[in-house]
Amino acid sequence: MxxxxxxxxxxxxxxxxxxxxxxxxxxxxxxxxxxxxxxxxxxxxxxxxxxxxxxxxxxxxxxxxxxxxxxxxxxxxxxxxxxxxDKGLMRERLAALGAPVPRWARVSTADEIETFAGGSWPVVAKATRGGYDGRGVWMVGSREAAEDLLSTGVQLIVEEKVPLRRELAALVARSPFGQVAAYPVVETVQRDGICVEVIAPAPGLGEERAIAAQQLAIDLATELGVVGLLAVELFETEAGIVVNELAMRPHNSGHWTIEGARTSQFEQHLRAVLDYPMGSTALAAPVVVMANVLGGEPGGIPLDERLHHLFAEIPDARVHLYGKQVRPGRKIGHVTVLGDSLDEVRARAVRAAQWLQEGK
Amino acid sequence: MxxxxxxxxxxxxxxxxxxxxxxxxxxxxxxxxxxxxxxxxxxxxxxxxxxxxxxxxxxxxxxxxxxxxxxxxxxxxxxxxxxxxDKGLMRERLAALGAPVPRWARVSTADEIETFAGGSWPVVAKATRGGYDGRGVWMVGSREAAEDLLSTGVQLIVEEKVPLRRELAALVARSPFGQVAAYPVVETVQRDGICVEVIAPAPGLGEERAIAAQQLAIDLATELGVVGLLAVELFETEAGIVVNELAMRPHNSGHWTIEGARTSQFEQHLRAVLDYPMGSTALAAPVVVMANVLGGEPGGIPLDERLHHLFAEIPDARVHLYGKQVRPGRKIGHVTVLGDSLDEVRARAVRAAQWLQEGK
CATH class of the missing domain: 3.40.50.20 (Rossmann fold)
Known part of the structure; x- marks a missing residue:
C-alpha cells in the first residue's frame, strides 16, 4: 500500500x-x-x-x-x-511526559507479578519487544500462570486490566520540519486481541474528548521527535483516555484513510519522511468503516469466487488484498465502505469482509 | 496507475x-x-x-x-x-451502426480532399492509425496544404470541422459477461489538441443529453463487443452530440475517477478484463476536476520544489506524477481536486497543475 x-x-x-x-x-x-x-x-x-x-x-x-x-x-x-x-521504555517515557497510562511495572519474577496484582487477578502481561496482533500479550490469572509465562524467558511488563468502554486510535503524521497533521479519531473494534473493524470518525465521541486525543497524539509525536506516522492506540474509560500502544508506521487503524480521507496514511507517511508539507486529513464521507479480512478455515469457495460474489453484492466496497497465503486468523486484506449512515455502512463493511473470509 | x-x-x-x-x-x-x-x-x-x-x-x-x-x-x-x-474502420462502423458522426471520407488524393472540402476550408485530416494527443490530426486549409500532407505518405481520412460548443467524454466498462457500467459524462477541455482539464460531471449538461451520451457509449461497447473500458470522445454541438474518437483502455478523460469515483477506471478495466462484476461508478464528491500537468520549458524551479509549494498551498490536491522525463507539452502527471463548488474546485485544480508545470 x-x-x-x-x-x-x-x-x-x-x-x-x-x-x-x-x-x-x-x-x-x-x-x-x-x-x-x-x-x-x-x-x-x-x-x-x-x-x-x-x-x-x-x-x-x-x-x-x-x-x-x-x-x-x-x-x-x-x-x-x-x-x-520497547514497551518498557514507552511506558517510562509516557509516564515521565505525564501522558495517561495504565498502572504498570517492569517485572522479572512471579513475586513481582503477584505484588503488582495485589490479589486482583488477572493482570495484563506484555512482552517488551516483538508483539503484534495480540501476540506477546497475555491475560495472567494466577501466580502459577505468571510462573509459566516467566519460564519462557520473555522480558515482561505487567499492566492493570483497564475497565475500558472501547478502544480508540489517534493517528498523526509529523514532518522533520515539525508540521503535524491529525486524522479524525477512530474507534477500533477488537476480537481476540485482533483489530477487526475501524470506524471513522469514532461514533458518539464528544468533540472535547476527540480534540484531547488528537492533542495527546500531537504532543507525543512532538515530544518523542517522531518523523512519519504515529498511531496512538487508546483505551476509552469512564474517566477519559489512556494510552495502550504506540506505532510509528502506517497502521491498521489508518487503512480506512486510503479512500476515506483526502490523503491516505501511506502517502502521508511518505510525505513526512520526505519532508513535504502534510496533506489534508479531511474525511471523504461522513462515515467510513474498514473491516479486516482474516484468513478463514482451509477449503470452501476459492477467494477469487468470493470476490466475484462480493463485487456483485456490494459494488462500492473498496477491496484491498495483500497477496498473503491464507492462514486462519491472519490479516489477508481489508475492505472499506463509505457512506452517510453508520449502521448501514458498518453492516455493509462487515458483510463484505465476512464474504471474503468465510465465503458466505 | x-x-x-x-x-x-x-x-x-x-x-x-x-x-x-x-x-x-x-x-x-x-x-x-x-x-x-x-x-x-x-x-x-x-x-x-x-x-x-x-x-x-x-x-x-x-x-x-x-x-x-x-x-x-x-x-x-x-x-x-x-x-x-483504425479511424477509417471506426468511422465506417459507427456510420453503419447509425451513431452520430461528422461528415467524413477516406481520401488518398488532393482532388478527393478538395472535393470533400467543397470550397469550405479548413477540413480536419486524420491519420487512420497511430495518432494521439493531437498528433496525427491536421487542420488542412488549402489544396496545397493537402498536397504537402499527402506527400508524407500517411493514410488519411478527412472530416468536416464540427462547429462544437465543447468536448465531452462518456466512459463505460464492459465485462465478457456483458455487464456494462457507465461513469458520469465529463467535459474535457482541450488546448492545442491536448486535453488539459476534465470536469466531472460535465457542467450544465442536461440529464437527457447526459443519458443519451451514456446510452450511446453503452450501445457502442455492446455492438463492438468491447471488453474493458470504452472512452467515447464526443463533440457537443447546438444540435446534439457527435462521436469524435474511441479508446479502449484507461483514458485521460477518466483519470479523475481515481479519487473522484467510487471505483477508478483502472480498477474497472481490470475487473472487466478479469470478468469480475463492475464497481460502482458513483461520484465521490459533487464536483471533481482533473488538470493535466504538461512538461514546461527546461530550467526553473526543480519539480521536487514545485511539489513542496503545491502541497503547502493546496493540501487536498491529489497529485499523480508519471516518472516521465520532462519535455515541453508532454503529459507528465495530473492533479485532481474534489469539492462542492465548480468555480472553486476548478480554479484550485488548474492552479495546482500550473504550479507543477511552471513553478509559479
Missing amino acids: THQAAISLGQSLRVLSEKPDDSAALVAADVPIGSHTDLSALREFAKECDAITFDHEHVPTGHIEALEAEGVKIFPGSKALVFAQ | THQAAISLGQSLRVLSEKPDDSAALVAADVPIGSHTDLSALREFAKECDAITFDHEHVPTGHIEALEAEGVKIFPGSKALVFAQ
Whole structure:
C-alpha cells in the first residue's frame, strides 16, 4: 500500500524484503532480498536510498543507530522509534511526559507479578519487544500462570486490566520540519486481541474528548521527535483516555484513510519522511468503516469466487488484498465502505469482509 | 496507475515494456523488456499471463489476431480493438451502426480532399492509425496544404470541422459477461489538441443529453463487443452530440475517477478484463476536476520544489506524477481536486497543475 502511494508521488520505493513472496516484494519494482536483522544487508540496502523508513518495528535498535552514525537518513530515527519497539521504555517515557497510562511495572519474577496484582487477578502481561496482533500479550490469572509465562524467558511488563468502554486510535503524521497533521479519531473494534473493524470518525465521541486525543497524539509525536506516522492506540474509560500502544508506521487503524480521507496514511507517511508539507486529513464521507479480512478455515469457495460474489453484492466496497497465503486468523486484506449512515455502512463493511473470509 | 489498481485486487500485473525507464516499468514488479510490435516478444510475454490487455492502441492488429488464434486471452479482442486502432474502420462502423458522426471520407488524393472540402476550408485530416494527443490530426486549409500532407505518405481520412460548443467524454466498462457500467459524462477541455482539464460531471449538461451520451457509449461497447473500458470522445454541438474518437483502455478523460469515483477506471478495466462484476461508478464528491500537468520549458524551479509549494498551498490536491522525463507539452502527471463548488474546485485544480508545470 505504501508502494501505491509512492507511485502517485513519482517516488522510487525500494523494499528490503526477507522473502521474495512477502506482500511488498510481490508488487514493488526494486526488492533486494535480505533480513532486517542483518546489519550488512541493511547497510548494503541503504546505499541506494535517499531516506529509509519502516513497515514494522522489528529492525534492531542498535542496527538503526549504527546506520544513523554512518549518516544514513532514517525516519523515524532510533531515538523516537525505540518507544514503539520497547514497551518498557514507552511506558517510562509516557509516564515521565505525564501522558495517561495504565498502572504498570517492569517485572522479572512471579513475586513481582503477584505484588503488582495485589490479589486482583488477572493482570495484563506484555512482552517488551516483538508483539503484534495480540501476540506477546497475555491475560495472567494466577501466580502459577505468571510462573509459566516467566519460564519462557520473555522480558515482561505487567499492566492493570483497564475497565475500558472501547478502544480508540489517534493517528498523526509529523514532518522533520515539525508540521503535524491529525486524522479524525477512530474507534477500533477488537476480537481476540485482533483489530477487526475501524470506524471513522469514532461514533458518539464528544468533540472535547476527540480534540484531547488528537492533542495527546500531537504532543507525543512532538515530544518523542517522531518523523512519519504515529498511531496512538487508546483505551476509552469512564474517566477519559489512556494510552495502550504506540506505532510509528502506517497502521491498521489508518487503512480506512486510503479512500476515506483526502490523503491516505501511506502517502502521508511518505510525505513526512520526505519532508513535504502534510496533506489534508479531511474525511471523504461522513462515515467510513474498514473491516479486516482474516484468513478463514482451509477449503470452501476459492477467494477469487468470493470476490466475484462480493463485487456483485456490494459494488462500492473498496477491496484491498495483500497477496498473503491464507492462514486462519491472519490479516489477508481489508475492505472499506463509505457512506452517510453508520449502521448501514458498518453492516455493509462487515458483510463484505465476512464474504471474503468465510465465503458466505 | 493500472498497477496501483492491480495491487489492491491482489493481482500480479506483468508489463511488456519497450524500455526499462518507461513509466510502468519503473513501478511494476514483473517487467520483461520487448517491443509491442515484435510478435515473438508478445508470444513469449503471453506465456506467463492469464489475460492480456493494453494501455495504448499500437500493438499491430495482425499480431493480436495471431495470438488469439493461439488461444491467448486478450481483452479487448482484435475484433473490437481495431475500431480504436483504425479511424477509417471506426468511422465506417459507427456510420453503419447509425451513431452520430461528422461528415467524413477516406481520401488518398488532393482532388478527393478538395472535393470533400467543397470550397469550405479548413477540413480536419486524420491519420487512420497511430495518432494521439493531437498528433496525427491536421487542420488542412488549402489544396496545397493537402498536397504537402499527402506527400508524407500517411493514410488519411478527412472530416468536416464540427462547429462544437465543447468536448465531452462518456466512459463505460464492459465485462465478457456483458455487464456494462457507465461513469458520469465529463467535459474535457482541450488546448492545442491536448486535453488539459476534465470536469466531472460535465457542467450544465442536461440529464437527457447526459443519458443519451451514456446510452450511446453503452450501445457502442455492446455492438463492438468491447471488453474493458470504452472512452467515447464526443463533440457537443447546438444540435446534439457527435462521436469524435474511441479508446479502449484507461483514458485521460477518466483519470479523475481515481479519487473522484467510487471505483477508478483502472480498477474497472481490470475487473472487466478479469470478468469480475463492475464497481460502482458513483461520484465521490459533487464536483471533481482533473488538470493535466504538461512538461514546461527546461530550467526553473526543480519539480521536487514545485511539489513542496503545491502541497503547502493546496493540501487536498491529489497529485499523480508519471516518472516521465520532462519535455515541453508532454503529459507528465495530473492533479485532481474534489469539492462542492465548480468555480472553486476548478480554479484550485488548474492552479495546482500550473504550479507543477511552471513553478509559479
